[in-house]
Amino acid sequence: MSNFKRATLTGGxxxxxxxxxxxxxxxxxxxxxxxxxxxxxxxxxxxxxxxxRMKEMVYDDTRWVQRLRYMDCWSETExxxxxxxAWRGRAGSQGLPHEEQxxxxxxxxxxxxxxxxxxxxxxxxxxxxSDVGWEPVDVSKEDERSILAKPKEGANDGFDAVPLSSxxxxxxxxxxxxxxxxxxxxxxxxxxxxxxxxxxxxGKIHGALNQYYIDAIACKDxxxxxxxxxxxxxxxxxxxxxxxxxxxxxDIAQGWQERLEKLQSLVDTFETAVAREFEQALETADxxxxxxxxxxxxxxxxxxxxGVDLFIxxxxxxxxxxxxxxxxxxxxxxxxxxxxxxxxxRFFSQLSTxxxxxxxxxxxxxxxxxxxxxxxLQRVGKEVFSEYISxxxxxxxxxxxxxxxxxxxxxxxxxLHMARGxxxxxxxxxxxxxxxxxxxxxxxxxxxxxxxxEEYSYFxxxxxxxxxxxxxxxxxxxxxxxxxxxTNVNRQADKRDFLTSFKKVVMMPVNVxxxxxxxxxxxxxxxxxxxxxxxxxxxxxxxxxxxxxxxPSTPSMINGISSANGTTTSLAEPPTTELAAKAAIxxxxxxxxxxxxxxxxxLNLVHAAKSAIERAGVFYRAQSxxxxxxxxxxxxxxVLLVQILxxxxxxxxxxxxxxxxxxxxxxxxxxxxxxxVKPLVTFLxxxxxxxxxxxxxxxFYEQEMVATRLTDRGDFLDPAVKEKKRFxxxxxxxxxAGLNKGIEVLMSEVEFLCATTQKAIDFNPDASGTASSDDxxxxxxxxxxRIVEVVSSHTRMLVGSTDKNMLDVFxxxxxxxxxxxxxxxxxxxxxxxxxSIKLISDMNHYFTYVQALKNQNLLQYFIALRELAQxxxxxxxxxxxLATIIADGDRFHGIFRAEEVYEFAERRADWYQIRPKVERxxxxxxxVVM
Numbered sequence: 020m021s022n023f024k025r026a027t028l029t030g031g032x033x034x035x036x037x038x039x040x041x042x043x044x045x046x047x048x049x050x051x052x053x054x055x056x057x058x059x060x061x062x063x064x065x066x067x068x069x070x071x072r073m074k075e076m077v078y079d080d081t082r083w084v085q086r087l088r089y090m091d092c093w094s095e096t097e098x099x100x101x102x103x104x105a106w107r108g109r110a111g112s113q114g115l116p117h118e119e120q121x122x123x124x125x126x127x128x129x130x131x132x133x134x135x136x137x138x139x140x141x142x143x144x145x146x147x148x149s150d151v152g153w154e155p156v157d158v159s160k161e162d163e164r165s166i167l168a169k170p171k172e173g174a175n176d177g178f179d180a181v182p183l184s185s186x187x188x189x190x191x192x193x194x195x196x197x198x199x200x201x202x203x204x205x206x207x208x209x210x211x212x213x214x215x216x217x218x219x220x221x222g223k224i225h226g227a228l229n230q231y232y233i234d235a236i237a238c239k240d241x242x243x244x245x246x247x248x249x250x251x252x253x254x255x256x257x258x259x260x261x262x263x264x265x266x267x268x269x270d271i272a273q274g275w276q277e278r279l280e281k282l283q284s285l286v287d288t289f290e291t292a293v294a295r296e297f298e299q300a301l302e303t304a305d306x307x308x309x310x311x312x313x314x315x316x317x318x319x320x321x322x323x324x325x326g327v328d329l330f331i332x333x334x335x336x337x338x339x340x341x342x343x344x345x346x347x348x349x350x351x352x353x354x355x356x357x358x359x360x361x362x363x364x365r366f367f368s369q370l371s372t373x374x375x376x377x378x379x380x381x382x383x384x385x386x387x388x389x390x391x392x393x394x395x396l397q398r399v400g401k402e403v404f405s406e407y408i409s410x411x412x413x414x415x416x417x418x419x420x421x422x423x424x425x426x427x428x429x430x431x432x433x434x435l436h437m438a439r440g441x442x443x444x445x446x447x448x449x450x451x452x453x454x455x456x457x458x459x460x461x462x463x464x465x466x467x468x469x470x471x472x473e474e475y476s477y478f479x480x481x482x483x484x485x486x487x488x489x490x491x492x493x494x495x496x497x498x499x500x501x502x503x504x505x506t507n508v509n510r511q512a513d514k515r516d517f518l519t520s521f522k523k524v525v526m527m528p529v530n531v532x533x534x535x536x537x538x539x540x541x542x543x544x545x546x547x548x549x550x551x552x553x554x555x556x557x558x559x560x561x562x563x564x565x566x567x568x569x570x571p572s573t574p575s576m577i578n579g580i581s582s583a584n585g586t587t588t589s590l591a592e593p594p595t596t597e598l599a600a601k602a603a604i605x606x607x608x609x610x611x612x613x614x615x616x617x618x619x620x621x622l623n624l625v626h627a628a629k630s631a632i633e634r635a636g637v638f639y640r641a642q643s644x645x646x647x648x649x650x651x652x653x654x655x656x657x658v659l660l661v662q663i664l665x666x667x668x669x670x671x672x673x674x675x676x677x678x679x680x681x682x683x684x685x686x687x688x689x690x691x692x693x694x695x696v697k698p699l700v701t702f703l704x705x706x707x708x709x710x711x712x713x714x715x716x717x718x719f720y721e722q723e724m725v726a727t728r729l730t731d732r733g734d735f736l737d738p739a740v741k742e743k744k745r746f747x748x749x750x751x752x753x754x755x756a757g758l759n760k761g762i763e764v765l766m767s768e769v770e771f772l773c774a775t776t777q778k779a780i781d782f783n784p785d786a787s788g789t790a791s792s793d794d795x796x797x798x799x800x801x802x803x804x805r806i807v808e809v810v811s812s813h814t815r816m817l818v819g820s821t822d823k824n825m826l827d828v829f830x831x832x833x834x835x836x837x838x839x840x841x842x843x844x845x846x847x848x849x850x851x852x853x854x855s856i857k858l859i860s861d862m863n864h865y866f867t868y869v870q871a872l873k874n875q876n877l878l879q880y881f882i883a884l885r886e887l888a889q890x891x892x893x894x895x896x897x898x899x900x901l902a903t904i905i906a907d908g909d910r911f912h913g914i915f916r917a918e919e920v921y922e923f924a925e926r927r928a929d930w931y932q933i934r935p936k937v938e939r940x941x942x943x944x945x946x947v948v949m
Contacts, residue, residue, distance in 0.1 A: 206227040625715055
């Protein structure tokens with residue numbers, strides 16, 4: 020690569036930039052364009068005469084479009100449509116000769132006029148604006164001479180002659196100097212949005228209004244202004260002043276603020292005079308005369324806001340708002356700590372009547388474009404409605420929470436009802452009712468957060484107080500019972516004679532509750548729960564009162580012991596020993612299982628939640644802007660109801676019931692003549708009560724939450740759905756735990772019956788020495804009959820009160836435990852061949868009971884048990900046949916193995932005689948290999 024380097028040249032002048040003059044020229048043009056923005060219109064026209072370049076700058080269409088936009092006279096949509104129509108017209112005429120196209124479209128070529136009779140339009144540089152459709156404008160000879168006549172300097176401020184007309188049929192082109200005063204009033208209606216002709220359109224407005232504008236800002240005395248000397252009718256004066264205010268928006272030259280203040284002073288003076296006339300007409304009630312006239316004048320001037328404000332301030336609805344109603348009447352006429360909404364309803368009725376009257380007057384005075392009814396509605400909502408509501412809510416909250424909650428919800432319903440009865444203004448449509456809803460929402464918006472918070476807190480306090488009072492009464496009742504039973508106890512004598520007291524406690528009868536009806540008292544719980552939730556009276560039959568009397572209610576401890584149905588029973592003689600007193604206390608606690616939770620408490624909580632949700636749900640059903648907050652608060656109230664009713668009431672009651680069942684011992688009961696185990700019967704009644712409470716919650720959930728769309732049962736993330744499932748799961752777990760403990764108690768009773776009522780000679784009559792096969796009863800024993808009666812009486816209780824799946828599980832568990840208890844019982848008996856007939860009768864009796872349960876899985880066990888009883892019927896001489904039966908596993912369907920059957924065979928009365936033969940047949944013992 021070469022190491023040659025280019026030599027650096029020094030000296031000489033730099034090459035000039037050929038674009039520098041162009042850049043300088045561009046800068047100058049931009050500066051001049053900015054300066055022109057602050058030059059008056061007259062000076063702009065004078066500046067355009069300096070040179071062709073200056074003319075192009077002044078005549079730039081965007082400059083005049085901007086001024087038209089300041090006056091709200093330019094529509095880009097209209098300009099676009101006109102341009103598209105022009106291009107379509109040009110495209111359709113491309114095949115015509117140039118001259119024919121110019122004559123048809125009215126647009127002349129260079130050196131040509133748009134029509135054959137308008138060559139004079141090019142004289143002296145005067146021009147005429149064409150019509151909207153680019154059609155030529157016909158000019159008469161007389162008008163042509165007026166156009167050709169050169170106007171005075173300053174008359175049109177450098178603008179060309181401008182055609183203006185207040186009638187569409189008028190074809191004469193008038194100059195600004197001869198414009199009719201009435202046509203000047205409608206000058207803005209003649210302005211069109213045409214691209215490339217914005218200067219001419221602005222010239223129409225400038226030529227019509229500039230003379231009045233300059234005079235208005237220059238006059239010393241307002242009475243000498245040209246606008247008031249030219250126009251005598253107030254409506255025309257208002258129209259011209261409104262035009263001048265609109266025209267002033269295009270004045271962006273230096274000093275426009277001072278000119279605006281002078282013009283505004285003139286307008287204010289006129290507005291004050293008209294407002295004075297309007298107020299006098301309002302006082303004289305000249306509605307269709309002067310009031311209507313000057314109302315339209317104020318509307319023409321600046322939209323009529325001044326007149327609307329005067330009318331509203333003098334309206335009877337606002338001026339006499341105290342006569343509509345006093346919010347304190349709602350509190351004075353009600354009972355102490357309560358509220359009467361009849362007075363508020365009277366207030367809303369009178370407010371609606373007065374409002375409708377004023378709306379009728381507004382429709383007669385003001386045009387529909389003013390929207391005076393909407394302004395009147397806003398003022399009434401703020402100065403009348405809001406003040407009444409705020410005062411009422413504050414005083415009601417001071418008295419108590421419940422009156423406040425009723426006041427907020429009740430007045431909101433009344434206000435919505437009033438809103439539907441208000442008369443809409445003319446041409447208002449649905450917007451009027453939407454405006455009313457917004458006013459009502461605005462009034463209540465400041466109170467809704469406090470209301471929803473108080474609604475939730477009030478329900479929480481009331482529910483917790485209800486449950487706490489229930490728990491306190493139970494605790495006081497238990498303490499009072501202990502104190503009563505321990506009153507006559509002599510502890511020193513108790514210590515000296517401990518064994519005697521213990522024997523008396525063990526042998527004394529235990530007082531248990533009256534028998535529970537075999538059929539559930541809440542067999543129709545679905546209808547019962549619905550009636551309870553809705554507060555209806557139950558239609559009971561002749562036997563229902565006795566059944567419903569077992570419903571737990573609030574305990575009463577006056578002059579006796581409270582029973583489950585609220586009645587009191589007089590006490591027996593108090594025990595005199597400590598052990599007797601403790602036994603009596605245990606018995607009373609077992610009796611009180613059914614009152615561990617109450618339907619009465621559940622009903623109170625449900626009704627309180629229903630009232631709270633109905634009050635809060637009003638805001639959601641009205642589809643207001645805070646409806647979503649009300650819906651969430653209703654869900655929280657339902658969640659709180661389920662938590663308090665479930666965790667604090669039902670769950671605690673089941674836990675105590677299970678604890679009481681654990682302490683039950685059938686050995687302490689001397690009288691077992693009944694077919695029920697009383698604590699288990701009482702617990703099953705408690706289960707029925709819990710099931711009824713669950714049904715009540717289900718009905719409440721469907722009616723108050725799902726039907727009103729406060730919650731969606733299909734949304735598994737919804738807090739109400741989650742809490743409801745949690746409550747059902749808790750109830751199932753507590754019922755299962757209680758039923759498990761109850762089954763254990765029932766099996767204890769079964770085992771106790773087996774141990775105490777089964778006689779030794781039942782299955783071994785040969786042991787008595789007096790047995791005779793002739794007079795033997797082949798029916799089941801007394802023990803089997805009583806066991807079946809006890810078990811069946813408890814299983815029948817759940818029929819109709821629980822679902823089939825739970826009933827099958829309960830029956831199967833009870834049957835398996837009875838099967839186990841019977842197997843243990845057989846292994847404690849000695850059974851002869853003669854007594855086996857009794858045993859087979861017992862097994863058939865058990866089999867018949869289990870067969871009625873229609874549970875095939877459970878039935879297999881008792882089939883095997885019935886087959887097992889056959890081994891005692893085999894005669895001793897058939898030892899080999901007995902061994903075959905014992906070793907046959909298929910005979911017992913896999914329930915018993917051969918080893919287990921062998922253990923049962925050992926309970927034969929002649930086992931020791933046939934044992935060698937049986938073992939030889941089964942195991943080959945004693946065989947000799949030859």
